[in-house]
Amino acid sequence: MNSRLQYVELNDGRFIPGLGFGTYKPPEVPNSKTTEATKIAIEAGYRHIDCAYAYQVEEEVGLAVRSKIADGTVKREDIFCTSKLWCTFHRPELVQSSLERSLKKFHFDYVDLYLIHYPFSMKVNENGKTIYDHVDLCAVWEAMEKCKDAGLAKSIGVSNFNRRQLEMILNKPGLKYKPVCNQVECHVYHNQRKLLDFCKSKNIVLVAYGALGTQRDKQWVDQSSPVLLDDPVLGALAKKHKRSPALIALRYQLQRGVVVLAQSLKENEIKENIQVERRAVGMWAFVYILLDLFTQ
Numbered sequence: 001m002n003s004r005l006q007y008v009e010l011n012d013g014r015f016i017p018g019l020g021f022g023t024y025k026p027p028e029v030p031n032s033k034t035t036e037a038t039k040i041a042i043e044a045g046y047r048h049i050d051c052a053y054a055y056q057v058e059e060e061v062g063l064a065v066r067s068k069i070a071d072g073t074v075k076r077e078d079i080f081c082t083s084k085l086w087c088t089f090h091r092p093e094l095v096q097s098s099l100e101r102s103l104k105k106f107h108f109d110y111v112d113l114y115l116i117h118y119p120f121s122m123k124v125n126e127n128g129k130t131i132y133d134h135v136d137l138c139a140v141w142e143a144m145e146k147c148k149d150a151g152l153a154k155s156i157g158v159s160n161f162n163r164r165q166l167e168m169i170l171n172k173p174g175l176k177y178k179p180v181c182n183q184v185e186c187h188v189y190h191n192q193r194k195l196l197d198f199c200k201s202k203n204i205v206l207v208a209y210g211a212l213g214t215q216r217d218k219q220w221v222d223q224s225s226p227v228l229l230d231d232p233v234l235g236a237l238a239k240k241h242k243r244s245p246a247l248i249a250l251r252y253q254l255q256r257g258v259v260v261l262a263q264s265l266k267e268n269e270i271k272e273n274i275q276v277e278r279r280a281v282g283m284w285a286f287v288y289i290l291l292d293l294f295t296q
Contacts, residue, residue: 005047005277008259010180011203014155016113017080018254019277020048021270022209022263024055029265031060037265038064042073044271050183050209050261052084052117053102062106081108084117084159085144088124090135095143099152114153115183116140119165137165138172145176157181159207163198170202183207186258188249189228196258207259212246250276 006018021041023034034057038049042064051061065081068074083106089098099114116137123133144156157179158166169179182199186192186208199206213228228234234245241248246262250273253260262273 017048018259020050020261021046022261023051031057033265034060035064040267040270042068045274048080050082053086058102058105080112082113083111084115087118087122090121090140092139092143096147099147111153113155115157115159118160141169155180159183181205181207185210187211208253209261211260247276
C-alpha cells in the first residue's frame, strides 16, 4: 500500500483507498478523454479507479492502467479497480460471463471490487426493448460469491442499495460473504446519515459517488436547483482555509469514514482533488464539525 494515502479496511480483510477516481462521463464526451484523464489521475497519485460496464469505458480505463504499468509508474497490485454488474445480467447464469467480459475489456485477470450496480433487474424482450425482469437478489449475490471464489473479483459488494435490500442479502441463509461496501450517491446535500450508520453497524463501508454534487443532466435535474460547489457555507469554509469548495466537500466524507469518489476530466481538478489526502488533520476536523452541523 502507498503510505501517503488513506486506506479503509473492508470486512474481508482487504483495504480500499479512501479516495477514488470516478470514470463516469457524459455520453457526448469522447471515450479517449477517459484514457487521458485516468493516466493523469494515476500519475497524480490516485490508486483507486472506479468503473462500470454501464459507463462503456472499461477498455479505455484498462488501456490507461496498462500504460502506467508499462512505463513503471505503478504495478497492477498498486491499483484498486472497481467494476459493476449491469442490470441486464442479473440472471445467475449471466453474472460470471459478464464479469469475464469486463475483464477482457480491461485486459485484467481480476478486478479488486465487483459490485451489483443497482438492486433491480432488467432484460431485453423479443422486440429489443429493455424491460424490468424479476430476479431474486439473493440468487444474484450467490453468483457474485462464485466470482470471488473463482478469483475473478477480490472483493464483492453492492451499489444503490437501501437498508431493506442490504438486510435481504445479510439475512440470506447460507451467506458466504457479506457485501464489503455499498456505493451510493452521497454529498453534503444528501449525506445518507441513516444508511451510513446502518452500514457501519454491519461493518460495510459506504462509498460515495456524486460527492461534488449530482450530475446535472438536463433530463433528470432541474437546472434551477442549487449547485453544491456554489453553496455559501462551503464557499465560506473554502475562503477561510484557502482551499477549494471541492476539497472541503471531499474531506468531509473522509472524516466520516466514507470512501469518496472524485470525478473530473480536467487535469487541474484531478490534481487538486487528490490534495484532500495531504492536508493538516486539525483543520480538517474543524471542517468536519461545521459541515456535520450544516447537514443535520
